[in-house]
Amino acid sequence: MDLTYTDEEQDFRARLRAWLLKALPELPARPSPDDWPGRRAYDLGWQRRLYEAGYAGLHWPVDAGGRGATPTQHLIFLEETERAGAPYVGANFVGLLHAGPTVAAEGTAEQRARWLPPVLRGEEVWCQGFSEPDAGSDLAALRTRAVRDGDDYVISGSKIWTSHAEVADWCELLVRTDPGAPKHRGISWLAMPMDAPGVTVRPLRTLAGSTEFAEVFLDEVRVPVANRVGAENDGWRVTMVTLSFERGTAFVGEVVACRRTLRELARTAKANGRWDDPVLRRRLGRLHGEFGALWRLTQWNVSESERSGGVPGVGGSVFKLAYSHARQDLYDVAAEVLGASALSLDEEWVQGRLSGLSYTIAAGTSQIQRNIVAERILGLPKGR
Amino acid sequence: MDFQPTQDQRDLRSGVRALLEGRYGRRELRAAVEAGAAVDRGLWRELGEAGLFALRLAESEGGVGLALPEAVIAFEEAGRALVPGPLVATHLAAGVVPGAAAGTAVVTAFDLGGDLVAYLGEADAVLGAAALPEGEPVRAVDPLTPLHRVVRPDGVHLDAYVPQGALLTAALQVGSALRTLELAVRYAGEREQFGQPVGAFQAVKHLCAQMLVRAEVARTAVYAAAVTGDRGEAAGAKLLADGAAVRNARDCLQVHGGMGFTWEADVHLHLKRAWVRAEQWRTAAEAEELLAEELLDSAG
Numbered sequence: 001m002d003l004t005y006t007d008e009e010q011d012f013r014a015r016l017r018a019w020l021l022k023a024l025p026e027l028p029a030r031p032s033p034d035d036w037p038g039r040r041a042y043d044l045g046w047q048r049r050l051y052e053a054g055y056a057g058l059h060w061p062v063d064a065g066g067r068g069a070t071p072t073q074h075l076i077f078l079e080e081t082e083r084a085g086a087p088y089v090g091a092n093f094v095g096l097l098h099a100g101p102t103v104a105a106e107g108t109a110e111q112r113a114r115w116l117p118p119v120l121r122g123e124e125v126w127c128q129g130f131s132e133p134d135a136g137s138d139l140a141a142l143r144t145r146a147v148r149d150g151d152d153y154v155i156s157g158s159k160i161w162t163s164h165a166e167v168a169d170w171c172e173l174l175v176r177t178d179p180g181a182p183k184h185r186g187i188s189w190l191a192m193p194m195d196a197p198g199v200t201v202r203p204l205r206t207l208a209g210s211t212e213f214a215e216v217f218l219d220e221v222r223v224p225v226a227n228r229v230g231a232e233n234d235g236w237r238v239t240m241v242t243l244s245f246e247r248g249t250a251f252v253g254e255v256v257a258c259r260r261t262l263r264e265l266a267r268t269a270k271a272n273g274r275w276d277d278p279v280l281r282r283r284l285g286r287l288h289g290e291f292g293a294l295w296r297l298t299q300w301n302v303s304e305s306e307r308s309g310g311v312p313g314v315g316g317s318v319f320k321l322a323y324s325h326a327r328q329d330l331y332d333v334a335a336e337v338l339g340a341s342a343l344s345l346d347e348e349w350v351q352g353r354l355s356g357l358s359y360t361i362a363a364g365t366s367q368i369q370r371n372i373v374a375e376r377i378l379g380l381p382k383g384r
Numbered sequence: 385m386d387f388q389p390t391q392d393q394r395d396l397r398s399g400v401r402a403l404l405e406g407r408y409g410r411r412e413l414r415a416a417v418e419a420g421a422a423v424d425r426g427l428w429r430e431l432g433e434a435g436l437f438a439l440r441l442a443e444s445e446g447g448v449g450l451a452l453p454e455a456v457i458a459f460e461e462a463g464r465a466l467v468p469g470p471l472v473a474t475h476l477a478a479g480v481v482p483g484a485a486a487g488t489a490v491v492t493a494f495d496l497g498g499d500l501v502a503y504l505g506e507a508d509a510v511l512g513a514a515a516l517p518e519g520e521p522v523r524a525v526d527p528l529t530p531l532h533r534v535v536r537p538d539g540v541h542l543d544a545y546v547p548q549g550a551l552l553t554a555a556l557q558v559g560s561a562l563r564t565l566e567l568a569v570r571y572a573g574e575r576e577q578f579g580q581p582v583g584a585f586q587a588v589k590h591l592c593a594q595m596l597v598r599a600e601v602a603r604t605a606v607y608a609a610a611v612t613g614d615r616g617e618a619a620g621a622k623l624l625a626d627g628a629a630v631r632n633a634r635d636c637l638q639v640h641g642g643m644g645f646t647w648e649a650d651v652h653l654h655l656k657r658a659w660v661r662a663e664q665w666r667t668a669a670e671a672e673e674l675l676a677e678e679l680l681d682s683a684g
Binding site: 001002003004005006009072262263264266267270275278281282283284285286288289290292293294296297299300302303304306307315318321322367369370371373374375377378379380381382383 | 602604620623671673684
């Protein structure tokens with residue numbers, strides 16, 4: 001068990017840190033949360049900078065246009081960019097962490113050539129069409145139908161909780177191609193252009209007041225059969241590949257951010273006198289211990305995936321469970337430190353508290369994660 | 385960075401586990417409980433011969449010459465097997481108290497708050513104290529951790545031992561937390577109600593899943609603290625491991641239903657020992673205060 005970084009890794013960190021110092025002051029001002037075209041331009045602009053500096057698709061394989069970096073280098077990248085206050089992956093989230101790796105792993109040579117470079121260069125944005133209004137956590141119960149008509153699929157149905165749908169170029173879409181098959185079979189994974197006739201996007205307002213995500217309605221949308229990634233009716237397996245990427249790497253930068261937030265909180269509590277309350281002070285101490293351990297768990301998981309050849313394991317579910325609840329605790333303690341000020345939407349803390357409510361729901365609820373842990377790690381029987 | 389156990393560390397784990405399974409399995413544990421025999425001198429010497437106490441003593445001093453990461457791996461296994469006795473104090477006394485390294489001496493410590501001390505009746509020495517104090521026996525909650533009420537002699541300084549004592553105790557807690565998880569999962573897979581194993585019910589499944597999450601987070605914290613030797617990380621590890629051991633034992637008891645409330649089920653032994661360890665070396669309140677202080681320092 002070794003927590004020191006190799007010379008090569010330290011060198012990588014130093015070069016990245018130097019580049020961030022130069023690149024960040026040149027960034028334009030961050031657009032307001034509801035300025036979607038502005039956010040798209042901002043996020044793609046940052047992606048372009050990463051591409052030009054050689055940091056785009058760091059963890060993607062080299063033959064997919066990535067840098068083939070080790071999981072540890074990817075960890076250092078996420079740690080350093082977060083520490084420097086660089087833009088979050090934002091609108092590029094699905095393309096870079098989700099659809100891209102899936103196309104790289106499962107797509108044909110033509111598909112890889114068509115879809116991967118524009119993601120890396122910051123030219124195209126992807127969104128995710130997995131969830132449906134009537135399916136929810138039972139993802140495989142999706143009902144959006146795709147019927148073969150010549151060289152096209154004709155698609156009808158609707159999707160929900162689709163982040164960045166308003167500004168996306170492509171949607172990774174799960175559709176039912178065989179209604180007669182058992183529910184986990186008969187699903188296919190398609191790349192759908194968002195400007196295709198019959199696609200309607202209706203923004204949804206979150207409890208934080210922003211339009212973070214949208215409903216997407218599909219009315220006889222035609223998508224070429226050539227846009228299918230993986231075999232027909234094999235989309236569930238392709239999706240599981242995708243989801244393991246999502247749970248494996250999504251929260252690394254956020255742990256770093258939470259540790260910074262906790263230090264700010266301690267300063268605030270010291271300044272407003274709340275630090276003298278031993279109950280509150282001890283809760284802050286406990287959170288410091290918990291987030292310290294979560295950072296070590298991140299390093300543990302990365303080391304493990306490095307040994308196993310880079311495939312994220314179900315350990316991601318353990319991490320997501322621990323992290324998402326700890327983050328909610330952190331912002332609840334923040335509200336206690338702030339007192340009545342925590343009722344003002346102008347406080348940055350309040351936005352963090354509100355947005356964090358989604359962490360135990362998005363990307364598989366805590367209840368679903370516990371089922372995964374119990375069945376796949378502990379080997380408990382499935383319920384009837 | 386390769387934060388995974390080396391092959392030597394994995395071998396050490398399986399070696400200690402095999403030794404304890406053969407020498408202190410469930411039958412020996414239950415026999416000790418019935419006899420009220422807390423420290424088995426024969427087992428103590430065997431643990432000494434296997435190197436548990438001299439693990440971190442330099443080879444030139446007759447030790448094994450390993451470091452904290454190996455020690456926490458070995459102690460995790462001892463916690464799993466629920467080996468009774470002042471393991472941590474005797475380990476810390478190796479090289480200081482004659483016989484501790486070899487396991488021919490049983491060494492306890494004033495590692496509990498208040499005026500209680502554990503294993504005084506079986507001990508040859510108390511860490512950092514010139515002589516064994518007089519004590520009044522107390523009816524102890526853990527059948528294998530006898531307690532005495534003592535007047536502490538002046539001039540006992542344990543401060544230098546606290547960070548490592550806390551970390552090794554945390555390792556025992558993690559072993560116990562992983563063991564109660566195993567017991568819960570096994571029972572949930574065997575016991576049938578309403579025509580299926582109770583482990584198929586989501587309510588039971590989710591108890592078990594949370595047990596794993598607690599144990600894994602605490603275990604990583606213990607390993608990291610052993611690698612860095614950092615005082616704050618050791619305090620965090622103790623805090624998380626105490627929580628994992630106590631709460632996992634309680635959840636294990638819940639999964640066992642009425643059976644869990646009986647003397648025959650082992651889970652109460654894990655729970656009671658976890659309560660004892662939570663009071664040893666560094667309590668949750670002390671760890672939280674230390675971590676808060678460190679947080680404020682780092683905030684600048």
